Amino acid sequence: MSTIEQTNQYIMPTYGRSDLVIHDGSGATCHDEAGRTYIDFGSGIGTTSLGYCNAAWADAVCAQVRTVQHTSNLFYHAPQAQLAERLCSMAGYAKLFFGNSGAEANECAIKLARKYSFDKYGKGRSTILTLVNSFHGRTIATLSATGQDVFHNYFFPFVEDFRFVRANDIADLHEKLDDTVCAVMIEYVQGEGGVMALDKDFVQEIRRVCDERDILMIADEVQTGIGRTGYLFAGEHFGIRADVTTAAKGLGGGLPIGVCLASEKCADVLGKGAHGSTFGGNPVVCAGALAVLDTLAAPGMLESIREKSRTLRERLAAVDEVEAVSGLGLMVGISLKTKKAPDVLKSCLDKGLLVLTAKDRVRLLPPLTITPEELQRGADILCNVLEG
Ligand SMILES: Cc1ncc(COP(=O)(O)O)c(C=O)c1O
Incomplete structure (x- = not known):
């Protein structure tokens, strides 16, 4: 039985899941079981704040498990x-x-x-x-x-x-x-x-x-x-x-x-x-x-979050399909002029980007440690989907 079949058979169906089995990850990037790469702008709904398997975090956790x-x-x-x-x-x-x-x-x-x-x-x-x-x-x-x-x-x-x-x-x-x-x-x-x-x-x-x-x-x-x-x-x-x-x-x-x-x-x-x-x-x-x-x-960390927020928001605000960009910092809501948020989520997933929705908006909660390169790659996919 596949992971998706096992899940659907044995876990109460309380979640609306996408057809993606996440296998491993590093930073803001994860892979599915077939090795396909995704940029994650959702962070497990805002939980993996340092991204996947951050080295300092993983070392601290593993050392404590053994103590x-x-x-x-x-x-x-x-x-x-x-x-x-x-x-x-x-x-x-x-x-x-x-x-x-x-x-x-x-x-x-x-x-x-x-x-x-x-x-x-x-x-x-x-x-x-x-x-x-x-x-x-x-x-x-x-x-x-x-x-x-x-x-x-x-x-x-x-x-x-x-x-x-x-x-x-x-x-x-x-x-x-x-x-x-x-x-x-x-x-x-x-x-x-x-x-x-x-x-x-x-x-x-x-x-x-x-x-x-x-x-x-x-x-x-x-x-x-x-x-x-x-x-x-x-x-x-x-x-x-x-x-x-x-x-x-x-x-x-x-x-x-x-x-x-x-x-x-x-x-x-x-x-x-x-x-x-x-x-x-x-x-x-x-x-x-x-x-x-x-x-x-760490010095400059919170400022870097604000800086990444500005970059992302400016980029999104310039997209024609975007009605408004809401939220604060790296908690971003996007209201759309014509497209539906669940359709945008699906198209992003197909193109290798994980996003969230909240009500009728697309919602982004990227890892706080996301690199400017990962942020740009993710934003490229999202803007491409929104403009398409
Ligand atoms: C503002 C707020 N409060 C409470 C909760 C509930 O948190 P949890 O799912 O960890 O119980 C959430 C979850 O999304 C939340 O966004």
Whole structure:
């Protein structure tokens, strides 16, 4: 049986997959089982931030596998402690919690916000405002937090007390804010929702009202974080630091990790027994994440991401078929005049380029380490498809 046949026979059909079996990769380039080459502008949906099998990352992961692969969180280990210290100090947070995915990081943020409010104000302050068109994950709580009706089917009952505000609508924000609200949770750039960056004045107004009312501002940086937009966290574009920031995807460089970072005022809300995860902060995953952060902290790295973003965006904006280029940094959305995003994805695949879609847009999340040559080769294919 082929890999595709085995997959289709034995794995629940929850994904819309392309007919490509990825066999191996290096940098932003991968090969299928027949040895055909592809430039990858998707990075496993923003996870392989250093590309395929980055040498420093692979060395760190392999060395850790051979030292100790798991300890449980009933003991201590150095990679977890070092990663926590590094992340908190780089991002300006007091403490963090480790999980294994973006959804888990957001679950932690939701629990933290509700308990922060309960501890200070008692019952009746459990509402979390999120945005229409948001995406926060696939668990029941994070689906409930997701502001898209299409996700609110079948799995009833959903978790109560999420309320959805129209993105960039300050009047709607004020209307939905009442004394039951304990948190406002946003993505600075709605990724799955179509690569839409929020307006600066809207984000700043959220920060202001959260401060005014002692409501926690939660930034879901699962997709935007860890260098993706050209800064460690996308909040920097808005001059904002949320009280709680979640990250996942690119942090692990391709291994499963999720993190919920908390500022001083809410760092100790989740005490002993209030939360946990068997695999959270696993040594191998933490060793890989430390290699990712080392790479991002290297002089000029974040600037090089911004530079590559400018090059790619200028190139795309010059294509006639392109209506608009959205997003920030190397999180790129492309709206099209006449073509359909799934058709563009298919044509790119046929020509040796992997791209993503989000809503009706083509979406690009190339590895942060992509070389200018790989970027150009990929852009050549994409522009060729768009112009064809
Ligand atoms: C903004 C955002 N939050 C949460 C998630 C869920 O992350 P995971 O699939 O790792 O649970 C995603 C995934 O795409 C995301 O983009």
